[in-house]
Amino acid sequence: MAENQEWVELTVTVPVAAQDLVVDWLLEAGASGVQESYPGLFPADGEGEVISGDPSEWWGEAPKNKSGKVDLTAWLPKSYLSLENDFQGFLQRLEARFPGILAHKVSIENVPAQDWNANWKATWKPTAIGMRLMVCPSWEEPPETDRIVMRIDPGMAFGTGTHFTTASCLSLIEEIVEKTTVDSLLDVGTGSGILAIGALLLGVKRAVGIEVDLDALAEARENAVRNGVADRMTVTSAGVGSGEGQFDVVVANLVAHTIVRLAKPICQAVADGGWLILSGILAEHEETVDREIQAHGLKRHASMTEDSWVTLLYRP
C-alpha cells in the first residue's frame, strides 16, 4: 500500500458476542485490519486511558466491561466506500440473533494519507553504530562527530538503525570492510537502503539493493542521493536470483520464513571467499535458518544476539 493511500474508517458498536462475526465480515470485505475498542475504561495499574482491547486480557487488574459492547473500527481502501449498504444488510441479518445490533449508527469517515510513524520519528535522534558510522535523521542537524554520518529518511520503509537487526548488520559490514577489500554488496530487502548506503560510505565500491515494496524503493533511491552514493548504488524490484550475479557480501535483513524461502538464490549470490549476513531472525527460528543455509553449502562463521533477535554470518 502506498504512503499516499487514502482510507475509509468504518466504526460500529456491536455486542461482544457478535464481534467475531462482524470482524470476519469486515476482513472478508477487504478491511486491512480491525481494532477493538472499549472506550472510557482504564487499566488499574496503568497511567493512561486504554486505547483498545478486551478488558479481560489487560495486563494486571482491570474493570469489567459492563456494557457488554465493543466498538470495532475497520480501515478499507477508499474504493470500498460503496460497501456501506452491504454492511447494513449484514447487520440486519444478525438482528434476529443479536437484538439491538442495528441501534448503533455505523460511522464512516475518510482518512487522509499521512505518515503514521511521524510521532515516533519526532523522537528519533542520531544513533552511533559500530565504530565508524552515525545514522542521522535527514531532518536533523548532525552533531559534531568524527564518525561517518549517514542521513536517512525512512519514510514508511524499514531501516533506521535503531533496531538490533539493522545495527548488527552494519557492524558486521564494518568489520568485513576493515579486514578485506569489498568490491560489491547485495542487500536483499533494502528498505530505506540503510545497509547498502552504509556499506558504500564505509568503502564498498558498488551495491545493489533489492526491494519489492515500491514506496520503499523510492525512499532507498532518495537516501542514496542524499548521501552522495547514488552513482554507485543500483536499486531494483527484480527478485533475488534474477541475474544480478555474485557479490563479495550479501546481506538479507528479512524474516526467517522469507530467508528460508529465498535461501537458494541468496546463497548462490555469495561469491567464492565472500560473506553472507542474515538478520531479522527470532531465536526460535535460528536452527531452521541455520540448517537451510548450511544445506546450501555455506558454513557458519559467527553470530550476534540481542533480546530475542539473532544475526548470523556465513562463508562459502
Place this chain on the structure above:
Amino acid sequence: MGKKIVGQIKLHIKAGKATPQPPIGPALGQAGVNIMEFCKAFNARTASIGDATVPTIITVFSDKSFTFVTKAAPVSESVRKAAGIDKGSKLPGRDSAGKITKSQVQKIAEAKMADLYAIDLEGAMRTVEGTARSMGIEVVEG
C-alpha cells in the same frame, strides 16, 4: 517495579503482513510506538502461520516500548476453514454456504475456550454453532 502501561491495543491483522498502514499505523502511531519495529517483530513471529487473521494485543509502556501477544484465530475463521470454504453465505438461513460436523465444532470450541466467554465446553460449542449458523454454515452430526 515494572514500566508504566500507557495503553493496550487489540488488533485483528493478517499473519506476516503487518505494514505501517492502517490499522497498525493509526493505532500505534497515536501511542508514539515505532511502527516499523512492531511490524518487523510481528512479521518475524507470524510469517510461518500462512493466510490467517491473528488477534494481537499490544501493550505500550510509558517509554514507548511495547510487547505483544498473539491469540488463536477467530472462531468464524476456524469455522470457514473447517467447512473448506472461503466465505460465509450472503443470506444465512436461506442459503447454505457449507457444513461442519459436531466433532469439528468441539475441536474449535476447545481451541478457543479461553476466548469465548463460556463457562464450560458445552457453552463454547453452542457459541461456535451459533457463529456457524450466522454464517450460513450447517452443523451436522459426525
